[in-house]
Amino acid sequence: MSQVWNIFKRELASYFATPLAFVFIVAFLFATGVFTFYIGDFFRAGRADLQAFFMFHPWLYLFLIPAISMRLWAEERKSGTLEILLTLPIPIWASVLGKFLAAWAFAGLALILTFPIWISVNLLGDPDNGVIIASYVGSFLLAGGYLAIGAAISAMTSNQVIAFVVSVVVCFLFMASGLPLVLDAVSGWAPQFVINTVASFSFLSHFQSIQKGVIDLRDLVFFAALIGFWLFVNTVLIEQRKAG
Amino acid sequence: MPQPLIDINGLAKTFGPIKAVAGVSFSVDKGEVLGFLGPNGAGKSTTMKMITGYLAPSAGSVFVSGYDVARDPIGAQGEMGYLAEGAPAYGEMTPHQFLNFVAAVRGFKGVEKERAVAIAVDRTQLAQVLHQSIDTLSKGFKRRVGIAQAILHDPPVLIMDEPTDGLDPNQKFAVRRLIASMAKDKAIIISTHILEEVDAVCSRAIIIDRGAIVADGTPGELAARSRYQDAVTVEVNSTDAQGARKALKALPGVNDMLDISLDGDMRGGGAVLTLFPEPGQRLIEKVSALVTERGWKVRSLVAESGRLEDVFRACTTADAGNGGAGQ
Ligand SMILES: Nc1ncnc2c1ncn2[C@@H]1O[C@H](COP(=O)(O)OP(=O)(O)O)[C@@H](O)[C@H]1O
Ligand SMILES: [Mg+2]
Numbered sequence: 336m337s338q339v340w341n342i343f344k345r346e347l348a349s350y351f352a353t354p355l356a357f358v359f360i361v362a363f364l365f366a367t368g369v370f371t372f373y374i375g376d377f378f379r380a381g382r383a384d385l386q387a388f389f390m391f392h393p394w395l396y397l398f399l400i401p402a403i404s405m406r407l408w409a410e411e412r413k414s415g416t417l418e419i420l421l422t423l424p425i426p427i428w429a430s431v432l433g434k435f436l437a438a439w440a441f442a443g444l445a446l447i448l449t450f451p452i453w454i455s456v457n458l459l460g461d462p463d464n465g466v467i468i469a470s471y472v473g474s475f476l477l478a479g480g481y482l483a484i485g486a487a488i489s490a491m492t493s494n495q496v497i498a499f500v501v502s503v504v505v506c507f508l509f510m511a512s513g514l515p516l517v518l519d520a521v522s523g524w525a526p527q528f529v530i531n532t533v534a535s536f537s538f539l540s541h542f543q544s545i546q547k548g549v550i551d552l553r554d555l556v557f558f559a560a561l562i563g564f565w566l567f568v569n570t571v572l573i574e575q576r577k578a579g
Numbered sequence: 580m581p582q583p584l585i586d587i588n589g590l591a592k593t594f595g596p597i598k599a600v601a602g603v604s605f606s607v608d609k610g611e612v613l614g615f616l617g618p619n620g621a622g623k624s625t626t627m628k629m630i631t632g633y634l635a636p637s638a639g640s641v642f643v644s645g646y647d648v649a650r651d652p653i654g655a656q657g658e659m660g661y662l663a664e665g666a667p668a669y670g671e672m673t674p675h676q677f678l679n680f681v682a683a684v685r686g687f688k689g690v691e692k693e694r695a696v697a698i699a700v701d702r703t704q705l706a707q708v709l710h711q712s713i714d715t716l717s718k719g720f721k722r723r724v725g726i727a728q729a730i731l732h733d734p735p736v737l738i739m740d741e742p743t744d745g746l747d748p749n750q751k752f753a754v755r756r757l758i759a760s761m762a763k764d765k766a767i768i769i770s771t772h773i774l775e776e777v778d779a780v781c782s783r784a785i786i787i788d789r790g791a792i793v794a795d796g797t798p799g800e801l802a803a804r805s806r807y808q809d810a811v812t813v814e815v816n817s818t819d820a821q822g823a824r825k826a827l828k829a830l831p832g833v834n835d836m837l838d839i840s841l842d843g844d845m846r847g848g849g850a851v852l853t854l855f856p857e858p859g860q861r862l863i864e865k866v867s868a869l870v871t872e873r874g875w876k877v878r879s880l881v882a883e884s885g886r887l888e889d890v891f892r893a894c895t896t897a898d899a900g901n902g903g904a905g906q
């Protein structure tokens with residue numbers, strides 16, 4: 336476990352060693368602002384809640400999270416530092432977990448920095464802060480799900496651009512499987528349980544259910560299982576790479 | 580019988596159709612510095628990557644301090660320091676941060692950690708660049724960061740892939756001296772294609788070619804296989820050249836003669852004749868006696884010793900595999 340911590344610290348520090356962290360956080364805050372105020376019509380809605388703000392997170396993350404995760408392994412493969420990482424006495428799972436947690440903490444930091452919006456709604460009205468907290472938790476879990484997918488995909492290539500594009504596509508599939516667009520396409524011919532299964536894999540349905548203000552155990556289990564599964568895939572991919 | 584620190588048996592690695600390493604066996608004991616020689620693409624780096632657990636072998640086994648690298652890579656890696664080819668390092672970190680990270684991973688804490696880092700920094704003379712990002716360092720310093728990282732935990736086994744590649748002569752000298760200073764209580768493997776390095780630091784050398792061992796012995800033993808071992812080179816002037824050619828060639832014990840004629844404008848003409856002995860023959864006494872007897876004007880008379888370079892060329896192919904050192 337101490338190796339997870341060592342990896343975590345090194346990774347997290349590496350975000351801040353370059354302007355990357357700054358650029359990302361600014362982009363994130365800017366994009367959430369644009370979505371919330373212009374597209375989400377935050378003011379005219381006349382409601383004191385953050386629904387407009389959270390509604391766009393799945394879409395925002397679709398591009399911003401792969402931008403974080405793309406470098407996780409691809410960069411190490413490219414620069415040759417993977418050879419250092421894998422010849423130090425660190426179990427591969429510990430590297431996988433440490434890197435993931437660092438990226439997740441970083442995404443969490445960006446999310447926390449949106450707090451002025453929260454303060455604003457409290458000044459403007461009387462929002463249900465329980466719902467808002469639940470939504471933040473949901474958004475954080477959502478980011479974790481995207482990150483776990485992106486990290487595993489980053490482990491397959493030494494090209495960050497490829498890692499980014501493939502991650503966006505795969506994350507989109509996971510998100511969109513709950514959209515009417517996809518469900519309608521399936522519902523014409525597939526039996527109900529297939530439709531339910533497809534829908535149950537969707538980030539969107541789980542995120543939306545958390546956004547209502549109740550953190551259901553099923554939603555937690557969903558995200559935990561999803562993250563666990565992709566981290567396992569990540570570990571296997573790195574292990575496989577040894578075979579050459 | 581105690582097990583050698585590094586024990587390798589039938590090690591092989593294939594990449595698709597490429598046989599990078601084709602069944603290599605050897606062992607290295609404490610106190611030995613093994614020079615791993617071979618042309619580009621011979622399989623040196625691939626072998627080292629398998630020893631350090633970065634690549635899984637297609638066949639064969641590696642034991643390091645008794646740990647099976649395939650079964651217990653973490654155990655084995657704890658016993659090893661590794662300088663990978665090109666000394667990769669996290670470029671955005673400073674040497675200080677990087678070495679502290681490695682020290683933490685190696686299990687050092689607090690004062691111990693500071694001490695381990697300080698010693699490694701001192702031995703590799705990194706003090707002046709300690710807080711500068713590794714990306715901005717010169718090649719020589721980058722290499723030293725890689726070496727510092729490898730020796731930080733004073734490991735019983737040290738694997739270094741071309742530790743002096745790309746360094747200037749002073750830096751090469753410093754690295755060789757460092758390796759020599761650690762030799763006594765470690766098992767060290769260094770790969771190189773610089774043959775003088777072998778004489779300078781290695782107690783033993785293995786030459787590999789196309790993934791297989793083609794020679795194994797002390798630098799002296801290997802050099803002795805050279806046809807230059809106990810050969811004699813005489814430089815005679817033009818008046819004596821013709822006679823000397825004939826007489827020397829006919830000398831008993833001479834197996835072959837290399838005859839380089841010098842033009843008139845080169846040192847006033849004449850010839851440089853190198854006489855190669857038949858196995859076990861010594862020629863120098865016979866040649867010098869003949870020179871005195873005939874009264875030849877000799878510009879130089881040299882008793883040759885074996886040349887590693889010659890052995891290297893004789894037992895390796897010009898361009899092994901596809902010659903790539905690529906990843
Ligand atoms: N990852 C790889 N994939 C395919 N071929 C490789 C790989 N690594 C090395 N090789 C090939 O294996 C052979 C040995 O390479 P290497 O061990 O790097 O040689 P050396 O270090 O002696 O120069 C070369 O032909 C090289 O092209
Ligand atoms: Mg090499």
